[in-house]
Amino acid sequence: MTELIGYNTALALVGALLFGFSSGHVGAFVYLRKASLLSDSLAHATLPGLVIGFLVSTFLGMEEKNSLVLLLGAGVSALFGVVVIQWITARTKLGFDTAIAAVLSVFFGFGIVLLTGVQSVSVGQQAGLEDYILGSVSGMLLQDVVVIGLVSIMCSAAVVVYRRLLTAFIFDPVLSEMAGYAQHRMSFLLSLLTLVITIIGLKIVGLILVVAMLTIPAATARLWTTGVWSMSLLSALFGSVAAGIGVIISALLPSLPSGAVIVVLMFIALGLSIVVTHLRGSNV
Amino acid sequence: MSADAISATELSVDYDGVTAIQDVDFTVRAEKLTAIVGPNGAGKSTLIKALLGLIPNRNGTISCFGTSPKQYRKNISYVPQRAQIDWEFPANVFDVVAMGLYGELGLLRRFSSAHKDRVQSALTDVDMADFAARQISQLSGGQQQRVFLARSIVQDAELILLDEPFGGIDSKSEAVIVDILRRQKQHGKSIVAVHHDLSTVKDYFDDVILLNKTVTAFGPINDVFTKSNIEKTYGVSNLDFLTGRS
Numbered sequence: 001m002t003e004l005i006g007y008n009t010a011l012a013l014v015g016a017l018l019f020g021f022s023s024g025h026v027g028a029f030v031y032l033r034k035a036s037l038l039s040d041s042l043a044h045a046t047l048p049g050l051v052i053g054f055l056v057s058t059f060l061g062m063e064e065k066n067s068l069v070l071l072l073g074a075g076v077s078a079l080f081g082v083v084v085i086q087w088i089t090a091r092t093k094l095g096f097d098t099a100i101a102a103v104l105s106v107f108f109g110f111g112i113v114l115l116t117g118v119q120s121v122s123v124g125q126q127a128g129l130e131d132y133i134l135g136s137v138s139g140m141l142l143q144d145v146v147v148i149g150l151v152s153i154m155c156s157a158a159v160v161v162y163r164r165l166l167t168a169f170i171f172d173p174v175l176s177e178m179a180g181y182a183q184h185r186m187s188f189l190l191s192l193l194t195l196v197i198t199i200i201g202l203k204i205v206g207l208i209l210v211v212a213m214l215t216i217p218a219a220t221a222r223l224w225t226t227g228v229w230s231m232s233l234l235s236a237l238f239g240s241v242a243a244g245i246g247v248i249i250s251a252l253l254p255s256l257p258s259g260a261v262i263v264v265l266m267f268i269a270l271g272l273s274i275v276v277t278h279l280r281g282s283n284v
Numbered sequence: 285m286s287a288d289a290i291s292a293t294e295l296s297v298d299y300d301g302v303t304a305i306q307d308v309d310f311t312v313r314a315e316k317l318t319a320i321v322g323p324n325g326a327g328k329s330t331l332i333k334a335l336l337g338l339i340p341n342r343n344g345t346i347s348c349f350g351t352s353p354k355q356y357r358k359n360i361s362y363v364p365q366r367a368q369i370d371w372e373f374p375a376n377v378f379d380v381v382a383m384g385l386y387g388e389l390g391l392l393r394r395f396s397s398a399h400k401d402r403v404q405s406a407l408t409d410v411d412m413a414d415f416a417a418r419q420i421s422q423l424s425g426g427q428q429q430r431v432f433l434a435r436s437i438v439q440d441a442e443l444i445l446l447d448e449p450f451g452g453i454d455s456k457s458e459a460v461i462v463d464i465l466r467r468q469k470q471h472g473k474s475i476v477a478v479h480h481d482l483s484t485v486k487d488y489f490d491d492v493i494l495l496n497k498t499v500t501a502f503g504p505i506n507d508v509f510t511k512s513n514i515e516k517t518y519g520v521s522n523l524d525f526l527t528g529r530s
Contacts, residue, residue: 032373164386171373171383174362177338179387222374226419231374 009251012137015145016204016243016258022152023201023210024217024239025159026193028232031218032170037097039194040211041085041104042078046199047111047207049077050132051118067144067203070132074207075199081107082191135206135259137247148200155193159232162189167228204243206259213239216266223277242266288349289314289443289474290335295344297327297334303497304330307344310493310502312476314349317469317488319479322495323518328478329365331495332445335476336362348443358387361441363432365448371421377431378416381406384438406434410464426457433464444468446477450484462488485509 053073057066081103088099169176169186177183201210221235246262290312297305304327312318320328333339337353348356381403407413410430436444450458465475492509494500494517501508
């Protein structure tokens, strides 16, 4: 395999297959919870943290591409975005949608300002930063793949363990609360999974498009299935296949960002699914 | 068994920062069908939430069979309003009833054939056994309500709380559901339902709680479901057209 596509691409492929699987797996529950917009907002809110993480790692004299520091920054930044959304929703008269739109655009705008500043003073090799916006697997290192792979497996394992409670929580929150799992805890669990998937997906898909990994495979799977568990598995399969093929195409045609290729592939699958299920009349 | 399923003393509950229930005292007899009746905004759903232990009381106490709602929680099953549920959710009738066992199954316990039998038997109890594989989006309102009742039966809770079980369903389904509730009562269950239709209170229920922020009256229908009490609760006179049978 590595002889055919090269070591770097093989690494990226492993990461993409695992990430695609778990993002589809988690995405099914995000989709059913109707939390797609929240995840998009969260993804855009990672940018300031990414840039700050980049600056920190540069000034501390680490390697410029110490992705762990960058991802940590992204995570903190996104978490802050979520806190702001919750604060706006709880403490002001503004609605959830307004809070999401405000955080999404303001955080992203602030991140772009920071990014432009970093580029103009040209500290370190900031080229790597842009990879996180649209996704690029060309510079993927073994350590990146190990992190992405392990975290993906952990997210999927969490979905397997909590599948019943997540299902009950989304369908009828009072039921899961009465079963001993408080709504805020279940909500936190799902948000945490969304956050983690978003962060590890930055490198492969990029922050602008990572929301697609959490929604399009799930929406496609929804058309073909009638139960939560089968839906989440099919969604995981769709995500994995699309991410895998996308990474290979992007490796063969390096000018194409991997994130965009993956999203186009997923869109084709969704479009075909809509047409076929509609024609079969099985659109339940 | 204690004679009272629920007793509330000097209970006040806020909802969204507004006093929804003010200083109420009442008891609910065990193994009876009790209706909570009152006008819109009377705090009926808030009272149910407080009984479920989902919202804290500002003042006073609630006890369910002598303990707090939170401690008693595993012995309470709740049937939500149909309108609060997303019926496009990918689940069939069997899946929804099986959810009643999730509390018991916890995270990892296997869903065994004994569990499957319990789900099937609950579906038989509500006469929905033939619909086990049907998607919930393809059910009528009455069937949806029966599925939730089956879920409640499978939970095997002592206390069943229902929020408007007859909301938006036809009278034939209503009769079927009343029948199911009566059978549950015979099996020793205590049942409390928010109810809107004053004209059927006498036919369906044993006891009533008349609520409008405060409790106007509570107890056996024949004693307390009187014209003057109803008028006091609704704050209007001349309700004869609603209570035609009384």
